Every structure is written in C-alpha cells, then in structure tokens.
Amino acid sequence: MKETISARRVRELVGSLPAGPIHAGLADALTLLIGDGRIPLGVRLPSERELSAALGLSRTTITRAYASLRDSGYAHAAQGSGTFTAVPGGHERAHDRVLVAGGAGEDWIDLSCAADSAPAEVMAAYATALSELPAYLSRHGYFPSGLPVLQEAVAAGYAARGLPTDPDQIVITPGALTAAGVVVRALARRHGHALIESPTYPNVGEILRAADLQLHEAPLDGNGWDIAGIAETVKQVRPDFAYLIPDFQNPTGAVMTAAQRQQLGKVLRLRETRAIVDETHHALALDGQAMPPPFAAFDADAVTLGSMSKTHWGGLRIGWIRAPRPLLEKLVRARMSLDLGVPVVEQLAAAHLLRQGPVSPLQIERLRAQRNALIDLVGTHLPDWRFTPPAGGLMLWCELPHRGATALAAAAAASQVVLTPGPVFSPSGGLDSFVRLPWTRPVAELRAAVERIAAAWRRLEESGPLSAVRPRRAGAVF
Ligand SMILES: Cc1ncc(COP(=O)(O)O)c(C=O)c1O
The missing domain is CATH 3.40.640.10 (Type I PLP-dependent aspartate aminotransferase-like (Major domain))
Known part of the structure; x- marks a missing residue:
C-alpha cells in the first residue's frame, strides 16, 4: 500500500504562508517540502477536502495549488486514488551515477553518502542571492x-x-x-x-x-x-x-x-x-x-x-x-x-x-532525530554490533562481532542498500570488522535500511566462514 501523509502533518510542515497569492505560496511550500525530502516521494497527499479543512483555506485554493504541483512535475494524479508526490524527471534525475553505483531506483537506499538534503533556508538564500546579483553584473x-x-x-x-x-x-x-x-x-x-x-x-x-x-x-x-x-x-x-x-x-x-x-x-x-x-x-x-x-x-x-x-x-x-x-x-x-x-x-x-549562523537549526533538529532513530534501530536489529554513540556529526561507526564488513556491503547491495565497509576508510586496508552508517536519510528509510542490513548480516552469518571480498570503491565517499 502507498504511504500517505496526514493533513495535520502537512499543516505542521507548511507553517505560515508568505504574503501574495495563497495558492502560489502553498504550491511553493509543498514544492520545497517534496524537493528536500521532508515529504517523501511517492506519498499520497491529503485529499483537497481534508487539506482545505486542516489549513482553513478554500477548496479552490487547494485545487489550484495541487494543479500547479502537477504542472511543475512535483505531483501526479492517479485516477480515483489521489495526488502523489513526485519530482520532475523522476527519482533518478536527482542522482549521479558515479556516486550511486548499484542503482538509483526508488527502492535503493544510499548510505554511502554522509550528507543530508537541503534545509528550507537554502532555497530562501538563493532567492536573496538572486536579488543581490545585479550589483555584481x-x-x-x-x-x-x-x-x-x-x-x-x-x-x-x-x-x-x-x-x-x-x-x-x-x-x-x-x-x-x-x-x-x-x-x-x-x-x-x-x-x-x-x-x-x-x-x-x-x-x-x-x-x-x-x-x-x-x-x-x-x-x-x-x-x-x-x-x-x-x-x-x-x-x-x-x-x-x-x-x-x-x-x-x-x-x-x-x-x-x-x-x-x-x-x-x-x-x-x-x-x-x-x-x-x-x-x-x-x-x-x-x-x-x-x-x-x-x-x-x-x-x-x-x-x-x-x-x-x-x-x-x-x-x-x-x-x-x-x-x-x-x-x-x-x-x-x-x-x-x-x-x-x-x-x-x-x-x-x-x-x-x-x-x-554556522548551521541551520532545522538541520540540527533533523539530524538529532535521525541519529537517535539510527541508534535505536541498530541496537534493536543488530544487538551484537558495538558503537560509541556520537554527540554530533553524521555517522555511526559500528564494530561488528567479527570481520565481514566488505561481504556485508555486497550482500546489502543485493537488497538494494549501498553502504561503505571499514576498509574504504583505512589508508592501508584492514578494518573489515567495521561499517559506517550515516544518519543522513529520513527515519523511514533508515528503518528500511537497517532491517535489510540486519537480514543480510544474518544470511552471511548462517552461510559459514566469511570469505575475503575486495572492498567496493565506487567514486567518492562522503
Ligand atoms: C571530513 C570531510 N572532509 C571533506 C569532505 C568533502 O566536503 P565538500 O563537499 O565540502 O568537498 C567531506 C565529505 O564527506 C568530509 O566528510
């Protein structure tokens, strides 16, 4: 079943709308939320009736905002089942094939990149930058x-x-x-x-x-x-x-x-x-x-x-x-x-x-929630993995009970999760009993990723002694 987002959650995320035509402000706010991943892709948006009630706006305003999202490619309508989030050109357009070697389809989860999506302030900063540009031309x-x-x-x-x-x-x-x-x-x-x-x-x-x-x-x-x-x-x-x-x-x-x-x-x-x-x-x-x-x-x-x-x-x-x-x-x-x-x-x-300021407060809030979720998930699904809970940054450095991180990365890739094994971080090789897990994806993706990694790890452990596998080095690691 397709994921949905409630009208109440959309109201929380949208916050207050800027001055100007309300339907355009709402469409812009939704575009940004879909673009930066706070409203995930492929999610069913609330019905026009529900969103109009939650936001206290007329049904016509919501209809126009949704139409504008569809026109710009940030949503599509499925006959009889609602309006679903999308990005123009599809999911793969947001990926560089050098970085996501395995694939960039919607089911792939990329944990090789320790970098999050842009917080809302970034778009606003670009708008300000454009207004300042003429002075340099x-x-x-x-x-x-x-x-x-x-x-x-x-x-x-x-x-x-x-x-x-x-x-x-x-x-x-x-x-x-x-x-x-x-x-x-x-x-x-x-x-x-x-x-x-x-x-x-x-x-x-x-x-x-x-x-x-x-x-x-x-x-x-x-x-x-x-x-x-x-x-x-x-x-x-x-x-x-x-x-x-x-x-x-x-x-x-x-x-x-x-x-x-x-x-x-x-x-x-x-x-x-x-x-x-x-x-x-x-x-x-x-x-x-x-x-x-x-x-x-x-x-x-x-x-x-x-x-x-x-x-x-x-x-x-x-x-x-x-x-x-x-x-x-x-x-x-x-x-x-x-x-x-x-x-x-x-x-x-x-x-x-x-x-x-040196960092977006929204970024910190989001990273904190994702870090806490990842720590809980690894603790629950991979209880014999060890790590020191970091007070900041972007990643958990997990020590496995024995070597096999490179084999795990290959097994996880078979379940469409890209992760980076310890040897990639070692200047001279070794560290094959470590895996780096960044918390830079939304919680739902982290959950799915850890579940798939845990299943891959169990399969590996059941398959007997781990053979040596060459570490994968696909382009840059972040
Ligand atoms: C320690 C460290 N230095 C540098 C970089 C690269 O940063 P930039 O995107 O600014 O080139 C990264 C990215 O992962 C990093 O973790």
Whole structure:
C-alpha cells in the first residue's frame, strides 16, 4: 500500500504562508517540502477536502495549488486514488551515477553518502542571492580568493569561536575537498611524508597519495587519538603534513579535547609539521554542547579547511581554506592553476546563510532525530554490533562481532542498500570488522535500511566462514 501523509502533518510542515497569492505560496511550500525530502516521494497527499479543512483555506485554493504541483512535475494524479508526490524527471534525475553505483531506483537506499538534503533556508538564500546579483553584473565576476562578503562571513565565524581571523585569510573553494587539493598542490614537495588518521576520510588520503606523499597512520580507536603515539611518529618521521579531522571525525565521530589539541599543536609546531585541519563537521553538535576551540587556536601554523556541505547543502559547493598570512599568495596561485573561483550566486547565498549562523537549526533538529532513530534501530536489529554513540556529526561507526564488513556491503547491495565497509576508510586496508552508517536519510528509510542490513548480516552469518571480498570503491565517499 502507498504511504500517505496526514493533513495535520502537512499543516505542521507548511507553517505560515508568505504574503501574495495563497495558492502560489502553498504550491511553493509543498514544492520545497517534496524537493528536500521532508515529504517523501511517492506519498499520497491529503485529499483537497481534508487539506482545505486542516489549513482553513478554500477548496479552490487547494485545487489550484495541487494543479500547479502537477504542472511543475512535483505531483501526479492517479485516477480515483489521489495526488502523489513526485519530482520532475523522476527519482533518478536527482542522482549521479558515479556516486550511486548499484542503482538509483526508488527502492535503493544510499548510505554511502554522509550528507543530508537541503534545509528550507537554502532555497530562501538563493532567492536573496538572486536579488543581490545585479550589483555584481557590471564587472567580470571572477573572485579567485572569494567574494568579499563571504570571506567576511566566514572570518566572523572563526572570530565567534575565539580565533580572530581577517577576511583576507580566507580562500573560498568549491568545497572542502577542493580546499585540501589546493593546499597540497601549493605546499607539498615530492616524496614528502604525511601523517593521516586511520580510519579517515578517504578522498583526502587519495589527494595526499596522488601528490607522491608517503602516508603514516595515526590509529584512532573508541577513545579517539593516542597523542603520545602520534608525537612519537611525528618525532621519528617528521612528516610535512598531518591531516586531522578533530571535530566529529569521519568516520568515528570522535572529538579531540582542547587539552589534546594543545598538546598535539605543540608537537606539530616543534617538528615543523603543517597541520591540515578538516573542520567540515565542527558545527554539527547535536546535543547543545559547546565544542573545543578550533585547532588553529593552538597551532598558529595550521591550515584549516571548512565547508557548508554538511551544515547546509552539498549542492552549494562552498568550502574554504583559512590560512596563516605567509601562505596566502602560494595558495591563491595554486588555486588559480585549477580554477578561477566559485560561482557568484552560490557565494552570495552562502554568505546569507552564514550570517544567520554556522548551521541551520532545522538541520540540527533533523539530524538529532535521525541519529537517535539510527541508534535505536541498530541496537534493536543488530544487538551484537558495538558503537560509541556520537554527540554530533553524521555517522555511526559500528564494530561488528567479527570481520565481514566488505561481504556485508555486497550482500546489502543485493537488497538494494549501498553502504561503505571499514576498509574504504583505512589508508592501508584492514578494518573489515567495521561499517559506517550515516544518519543522513529520513527515519523511514533508515528503518528500511537497517532491517535489510540486519537480514543480510544474518544470511552471511548462517552461510559459514566469511570469505575475503575486495572492498567496493565506487567514486567518492562522503
Ligand atoms: C571530513 C570531510 N572532509 C571533506 C569532505 C568533502 O566536503 P565538500 O563537499 O565540502 O568537498 C567531506 C565529505 O564527506 C568530509 O566528510
């Protein structure tokens, strides 16, 4: 049976309508809710009569709003059974085949991407950006270090976290991954060395490797970082770089304490190892807790990477580098050998969003509910899996009772769930008894995914000893 959404729930989600023609405002609000997934695809909308009663609007208004949704492809009518949500061009249009290797049909659940859909503020920010655009059209439109209003908004964010920053210390890039690429391109010497956490975000590992850097692992466990162990490696190897994710580390969710930041910052400065600090997740504290100061507050030589992909939307493609002044020229030069800047409309929208705060409150609320649901689901359906419940970020790093994560990913794919096994996050292989589960899908999808994963895991356990399977690496992992 098709899922339905009640008129009361639609009323809660729609909230107050903007000024102007009411049917158009209602159609816009519903379009946004369907587009960002708060009203899932294929769901039956309330009847016109029910919605008119719930919203206190005339039946004609609802009829016109539904007609407008159908005209724009955000709904379709099924003879005699109601109006159902859709997206123009169908579900597959919203996917990139490089990312969803297995398939992008409606029944596939993609847990390889730890990034949520856009909260409502994003659409409003684009509307504001468009209204501000004319002021930029009379010039060439290239901003290789970034649009000044966005540099200011990013710098203000660091100042608010206790790290005074001038806007010209910020270089805007199309995301944190490109930011890492620019830093490595600007500063790496061939055959150099880099310290990297294990497990870690694999795409930056690839960047370091592609720059001919030899990688040295700093293992992370349930207790986070072993600072004394890292200090020993740094002393022996004297790496050029240390790539660190101190805030809700991807994939473990660990947070480095202020004392550890201070200790490690001191070690890195002493050995002239440049910290590349990836703060992509720093604003995703889900329990109202204060975060430790930024790593660069303890290590003035650190280069910091930031992003709006997880706090707002990956499709903005906005990230940045915060760098010590002496490095700026090199960084901008390296950047200009790759591209000449981020689109102006995106930068205007991003500045508008950041002026409202480091993260959308709606995003936090949604992520908290999804995290809590995922923790309950894994606890219920996979009781012998172990994890440390993270106080923020986007993912559960689950330890299985024995190895078999790669085989599980293959078995889950047979049930149309895409998940990423531990070895993908390990710079040197191993970690096959770990699986990363992001909580960045709606609760109903998380439930279906965990049920399918649990069934796949049971099938595997019943099938006897697990044979070695090569980890799947389909494009990027987020
Ligand atoms: C730690 C980390 N760094 C960087 C990125 C890439 O972010 P962006 O979309 O800003 O390039 C991700 C995305 O998953 C991430 O988890």
